[in-house]
Amino acid sequence: MVATVVGCTALADLLQSFEMKRHVVAVEDLQPGRLGRMLARLARRGPLVLAVFFMAISFFAFMKLLSVADVSFAVPVTAASVVIETVLAKLVLKETVTVKRWAGACLVAFGVALLAM
Numbered sequence: 001m002v003a004t005v006v007g008c009t010a011l012a013d014l015l016q017s018f019e020m021k022r023h024v025v026a027v028e029d030l031q032p033g034r035l036g037r038m039l040a041r042l043a044r045r046g047p048l049v050l051a052v053f054f055m056a057i058s059f060f061a062f063m064k065l066l067s068v069a070d071v072s073f074a075v076p077v078t079a080a081s082v083v084i085e086t087v088l089a090k091l092v093l094k095e096t097v098t099v100k101r102w103a104g105a106c107l108v109a110f111g112v113a114l115l116a117m
Helices: 002-022 032-043 046-068 071-077 080-091 099-116
Strands: none
Touching (some): 080 099
């Protein structure tokens, strides 16, 4: 269950970031009269729709995880998605990841490993 939550969260965030970098929403599109058209355009963006789908899977898997594990375990262990997202940001999105962010990701990984023991 943890792998499903972490994997789907990381994949959803990756797809969402990819799509948001490709298409910027203008401030004018956020006006009440244009909101419907903007939502219709968003619904036609495949990676964004897929991101929402993976977020939903992650949410329901997390709910299932909470039904079988303590919240003090479930919430911190799902932070492993931060480590995976950092690696994917570097490899797939070609983002610059600073030493400070790598150190943070390593600390999160260390914390998750401690919880798994």
